[in-house]
Amino acid sequence: MSVIVILVIVGIVVAGLFLLGFIWAVKSGQYDDMYSPSVRVLFDDTTEATTEIVDEKSTSDSENKLN
Amino acid sequence: MELQKFTYDNRLTNFFIWATVGWGVVAMLVGLTAAFELIFPNMSGQISWLVFSRIRPVHTNAAIFAFVGNGFFAAIYYSMPRLLKTPMFSKAMGNIHFWGWQLIIVLAAVTYPFGLTQSKEYAELIWPIDILVVLIWVVFGLNMIMTLVKRRVKHIYVAIWFYIATWVTIAVLYIVNNLAIPVTWTLSYPIYAGIQDALVQWWYGHNAVAFFLTTPILGMMYYFIPKVANRPIYSYKLSIIHFWALIFLYIWAGPHHLLYSALPDWAQALGVVFSVMLIAPSWGGMINGLLTLRGAWDKVREDPVLKMFVVGVTAYGMSTFEGPMLSLKTVNALSHFTDWTIAHVHIGTLGWNAMMNFGMIYWLIPKLFKTKLYSVKLANIHFWIATLGMLFFSIPLYFAGFTQALMWKEFTAEGFLAYPNFLETVTQILPMYYLRAFGGSLYFTGALLFVYNVWKTAAQGSFMRYENDEAAPKPAPKASEGFHRKLEGRPLQFTVAALVVILIGGLVEVVPMYLVKSNVPTISAVKPYTPLELEGRDVYVSEGCYLCHSQMIRPFRNETERYGEYTKSGEVVYNHPFQFGSKRTGPDLAREGVKSLPNYKPDSWHFSHLVNPQKLSPESIMPQYPWLAENEIDLSVTPDKINVMRTLGVPYPEGFENEAVANLKAQYAKIANGLRSSGIEVGDNKEIVAVIAYLQRLGTDVYNAK
Numbered sequence: 001m002s003v004i005v006i007l008v009i010v011g012i013v014v015a016g017l018f019l020l021g022f023i024w025a026v027k028s029g030q031y032d033d034m035y036s037p038s039v040r041v042l043f044d045d046t047t048e049a050t051t052e053i054v055d056e057k058s059t060s061d062s063e064n065k066l067n
Numbered sequence: 068m069e070l071q072k073f074t075y076d077n078r079l080t081n082f083f084i085w086a087t088v089g090w091g092v093v094a095m096l097v098g099l100t101a102a103f104e105l106i107f108p109n110m111s112g113q114i115s116w117l118v119f120s121r122i123r124p125v126h127t128n129a130a131i132f133a134f135v136g137n138g139f140f141a142a143i144y145y146s147m148p149r150l151l152k153t154p155m156f157s158k159a160m161g162n163i164h165f166w167g168w169q170l171i172i173v174l175a176a177v178t179y180p181f182g183l184t185q186s187k188e189y190a191e192l193i194w195p196i197d198i199l200v201v202l203i204w205v206v207f208g209l210n211m212i213m214t215l216v217k218r219r220v221k222h223i224y225v226a227i228w229f230y231i232a233t234w235v236t237i238a239v240l241y242i243v244n245n246l247a248i249p250v251t252w253t254l255s256y257p258i259y260a261g262i263q264d265a266l267v268q269w270w271y272g273h274n275a276v277a278f279f280l281t282t283p284i285l286g287m288m289y290y291f292i293p294k295v296a297n298r299p300i301y302s303y304k305l306s307i308i309h310f311w312a313l314i315f316l317y318i319w320a321g322p323h324h325l326l327y328s329a330l331p332d333w334a335q336a337l338g339v340v341f342s343v344m345l346i347a348p349s350w351g352g353m354i355n356g357l358l359t360l361r362g363a364w365d366k367v368r369e370d371p372v373l374k375m376f377v378v379g380v381t382a383y384g385m386s387t388f389e390g391p392m393l394s395l396k397t398v399n400a401l402s403h404f405t406d407w408t409i410a411h412v413h414i415g416t417l418g419w420n421a422m423m424n425f426g427m428i429y430w431l432i433p434k435l436f437k438t439k440l441y442s443v444k445l446a447n448i449h450f451w452i453a454t455l456g457m458l459f460f461s462i463p464l465y466f467a468g469f470t471q472a473l474m475w476k477e478f479t480a481e482g483f484l485a486y487p488n489f490l491e492t493v494t495q496i497l498p499m500y501y502l503r504a505f506g507g508s509l510y511f512t513g514a515l516l517f518v519y520n521v522w523k524t525a526a527q528g529s530f531m532r533y534e535n536d537e538a539a540p541k542p543a544p545k546a547s548e549g550f551h552r553k554l555e556g557r558p559l560q561f562t563v564a565a566l567v568v569i570l571i572g573g574l575v576e577v578v579p580m581y582l583v584k585s586n587v588p589t590i591s592a593v594k595p596y597t598p599l600e601l602e603g604r605d606v607y608v609s610e611g612c613y614l615c616h617s618q619m620i621r622p623f624r625n626e627t628e629r630y631g632e633y634t635k636s637g638e639v640v641y642n643h644p645f646q647f648g649s650k651r652t653g654p655d656l657a658r659e660g661v662k663s664l665p666n667y668k669p670d671s672w673h674f675s676h677l678v679n680p681q682k683l684s685p686e687s688i689m690p691q692y693p694w695l696a697e698n699e700i701d702l703s704v705t706p707d708k709i710n711v712m713r714t715l716g717v718p719y720p721e722g723f724e725n726e727a728v729a730n731l732k733a734q735y736a737k738i739a740n741g742l743r744s745s746g747i748e749v750g751d752n753k754e755i756v757a758v759i760a761y762l763q764r765l766g767t768d769v770y771n772a773k
Contacts (some may be wrong), residue, residue: 003263004334007243007270011318014239018232018314028224031307037222038299038306041150041290042739047436052074053535 070537071219075148077435077532080480083141084435086169088518090133091424093176095511096128099352100379102504105652106497108690109681115694116180119208120611123178124191130416131189133172138424139283140168140207143230146290147214150224152538156213160206167203171196172383176281182609183253186644187268189275190244194255197245204241208234219341219538225306229286232314236278242269250711251704254605258715262329263640265647266354269324275302277317280415281383284423287310288356292428295372312348316341326403327621328647329636335396342394349387356380371446375426378454382418386411399478404617404651406496407468413693417457417510418480425517432521436528445520452513458505458636467499476625484628487665489572489654494686589636592772595717596764598731599738601708602700603761606754608644616766617648630666631658631766641717653689656764670738671745673759695755702728702752734760 023032086192104110104119111117123741145160155161174196178184184191192200211234215223233694244267247255259267293300300306322330322338355378360367367373389411393402402408433440450605474492477485486492557579596604620626622633634657658664668676674684678696680689706724723730738756742749749756 003259003267004331005268010239010243014236014318015315017191017235021231022311024222025228028444033740034304034307037297038303039295041224041614042297042299044149044294046075046149046536048531049074049535051153052076052533053072054315 069539071540072535072537073152073154075154075534075536077145077530077534078159079146079155079158079165080141080431081530082165083137084431086165087134087137087141087424087428088521089770090129090137090172091421092514092518094126094129094134095127095514096506099504099507101126101502102507104404105688106504106689108688111690113274113691113693115182115692116689118610120614121180121182121657123611123614124184124188125176127189128175128179128191129172130391130420131275133177135280135284135416135420135424135545136168138420138427139230139233140164141431142283142287142290142427143211146226146286147211147230149728150220150227150290151218151220152220152536153214156210156217158405160210164207164210166202167199167206171200171203174199178253179207184609184611185245185255185257186608186611186613187244187257188272188649190241190271191254191267192245194245194247194249195252195304195609197241201238201242202236204234208238213390219541224290225300225303225310226286226290228284228310229289232310233278233283233286236274236314236318237281240271240274240278248714249729250707254704256643256708256711256715257703259538259643259645261645262325262636262714263318264643264645265325265328266322266330266334268645271281273321273324274275274318276412276415277320280420281317282314284420285313285352287423287427288352288383289378289429291423292356292359292373292376292380295370295426295430296360296363296366298359298363298654301355301361305355309352309355313345313352319339320345320394321396323399324649325647326394326396326399327623329634329639336533339394339396347386347393349390350384350736353380353384353387356383363734371443371450372430373424374447374450375422375423375453377448379419379422382414382422382457386415387418389414390693400621400623401472402468403621404649405466405468405472405746406499406650407472408650409467410464412464413461413464414457417453417460422453425449428517428521434525435527435531436525437531438524438528441520441523441527445516449513449516449520452509452516455504456508456510456513459509460503461503461506462606463499463506467496467503470499471496475629478625484625487629488631490686491686493652497688518596525722543645589640590635590769590772592663593638593640593768595641595712595719595762597734598705599711599734599760600729600764601712601761602705602731602755603757604646605708606695606700606758607761608646610695612656613646614656615648615650615689616656617651618655619647620655620657627654630655631664632769634766635769638766641712643712643715656762656765658770660763660765661770662765662767663770664744669745670741670759670763673745673762674742674747674749674755677755677758691747695700695758696749696753698754700731700750700754700757702731705731 100117101119101123104122108119110252111119115121144155171192175192178193178196179191183193185193190197211230214228215231245257246259247257249255256265257267289300289306319341320338322334323342324338326339329337331412357377360373360377363373367377380761392398393407393411404410429440429446471492474486474495478487514603618634619631620633658667661667672683674696676689677692679691679693680687681691705727709719709724709727714721735752735756738760739749739751742756
């Protein structure tokens with residue numbers, strides 16, 4: 001049954017990653033506002049377009065970090 | 068602050084939607100065929116690649132990876148850019164993801180019917196395709212993570228958290244479960260054996276349900292229900308608790324698939340405890356989804372999309388209540404190996420997964436094609452047919468499960484099995500199989516209406532490929548301090564890539580060495596398979612025998628009476644892969660070869676039975692396998708198989724690979740001569756003799772030692 005040791009280690013690593021994610025989410029203020037995100041998702045004011053606007057963020061703003 | 072303008076490209080969403088529609092029909096059609104084959108076992112007309120045991124993995128994989136997978140990919144490619152106010156990071160990566168995924172599905176569909184399988188449920192793909200899956204999954208994940216990195220909205224909406232958890236966990240599970248050593252381009256042996264292999268497989272298997280069929284669909288639920296109902300989620304706070312609690316608990320529940328097996332008790336107990344705890348977050352999520360519709364029930368009455376979501380979320384609640392119940396040892400003792408399990412998973416797929424997919428597509432197609440749904444009436448009809456179809460599918464199977472389990476366990480007043488003949492318990496539930504096939508037909512009819520309706524909708528509109536949106540740029544990160552600052556500063560993509568590399572590298576290097584040692588048998592009578600038996604075992608695996616026959620006798624009196632001594636972990640240490648099975652459509656075979664047991668059958672019986680089961684038992688629902696008597700074993704690979712097995716810790720003596728073929732031929736001649744003397748014509752090197760050799764070996768080691 002030695003494989004269970006591996007599974008437990010892998011399980012703890014994954015759970016640890018989730019825990020880091022959770023700590024990051026709380027510390028970075030993800031959950032400071034628990035109401036408006038649920039409403040914001042409802043707003044949709046896109047307009048149809050025939051061509052694409054090149055999104056400057058994807059080309060120039062490379063130093064922007066996940067935050 | 069100035070607003071930035073940018074464009075969403077709907078092309079890939081559209082692609083994924085049509086892939087979902089097309090593969091959904093395929094998955095259901097193959098499933099329906101399988102359902103009918105369980106009533107009419109020989110309707111495949113002795114065509115080997117249409118037989119139940121070969122198409123069953125096509126059905127499960129198509130439903131899971133093609134239908135549900137493409138469905139949530141469509142949801143991700145649609146909702147993520149809109150939630151994060153940025154287009155997806157890379158179109159090239161998106162294209163690779165889409166076409167790569169479809170290629171994997173096609174490869175699965177052309178390998179399984181030809182017996183190319185690893186025999187691990189929902190992980191049957193042979194090793195070269197596994198590598199492709201990992202590569203495509205990494206591309207998909209990087210595309211998603213880079214989209215997160217360049218987002219304009221600071222807050223990550225709960226749906227996206229579900230998508231991220233899906234990606235991370237599936238990557239880890241898939242790699243760990245598929246570690247194997249290749250023998251040829253189409254054959255490999257897993258590095259784990261017996262009970263260890265079973266544990267890894269069900270650790271994966273359960274989490275495939277959790278992180279492929281549940282978390283991404285919950286992401287869909289949290290995005291599309293509020294959108295369609297035009298109401299915010301009932302409690303955003305609850306959704307956050309739902310997410311974190313669910314992902315922390317789910318990864319530990321796998322052992323509940325191995326209750327009463329040779330798995331150590333403490334591991335079983337761990338699985339049970341976590342499975343029971345899972346009710347809390349699961350029901351939190353269900354309640355959150357349903358209560359979002361409070362005050363909008365008038366809309367639910369009118370709108371087929373919301374109706375489907377309501378039934379979908381309700382089915383989620385039902386199956387996540389049933390799951391923990393089935394994890395209780397007392398309930399599992401009854402339910403395991405019966406059709407109860409089949410009923411349970413179909414409430415999950417037909418109810419939860421498919422209804423969410425249908426609802427989402429009925430809503431998205433009119434939006435993307437700037438038109439109204441072609442026929443709301445038809446969608447309503449589809450809704451009712453699908454709901455009824457699901458019930459007609461599952462309810463008979465619940466009865467079939469209870470009935471058969473109770474018959475297995477029934478003793479007469481004198482203390483004998485009331486139904487010693489397994490077949491009696493099968494013919495008893497056959498009417499339920501008819502009803503299931505009827506339910507499946509209803510469901511499939513509904514799906515065809517769905518295809519017609521969305522096709523007509525798309526045809527009457529015109530595709531809106533680009534949509535412009537605008538948003539303020541994301542505020543610059545405020546200078547924070549210490550540990551988190553560092554964590555944020557690091558390029559995330561690097562971390563992820565490193566994780567994947569470490570996992571693959573580390574596991575491939577360390578795990579086999581670590582595990583081989585533990586393959587030393589604790590029962591000295593247990594010996595490795597002979598070359599002929601090993602060949603027979605590979606045929607057994609590739610034909611998919613394990614899909615209907617278990618090899619795991621549980622320690623219950625009725626099972627030891629029926630099948631013999633219960634299975635011990637020390638007996639299966641050379642089984643790469645394990646063959647416990649999960650369903651007994653036919654009897655358990657763990658002790659098939661033991662001569663002193665009442666069920667023992669001679670070689671000639673096995674020969675006739677494999678070629679034509681109905682000749683010996685007219686009511687049998689086992690399909691005929693006449694090709695086994697024609698197909699030949701490839702002797703050129705036999706030495707390689709021995710070598711790989713030795714690498715995995717099976718104690719074949721040095722140099723045995725050179726004698727393997729001679730050893731095989733000698734054993735072959737013995738069995739073949741026996742068959743010939745009882746009047747059966749059998750040629751040289753036929754698969755059927757290898758299978759008979761394997762069957763006659765099963766479970767005998769422990770008995771021979773007595």
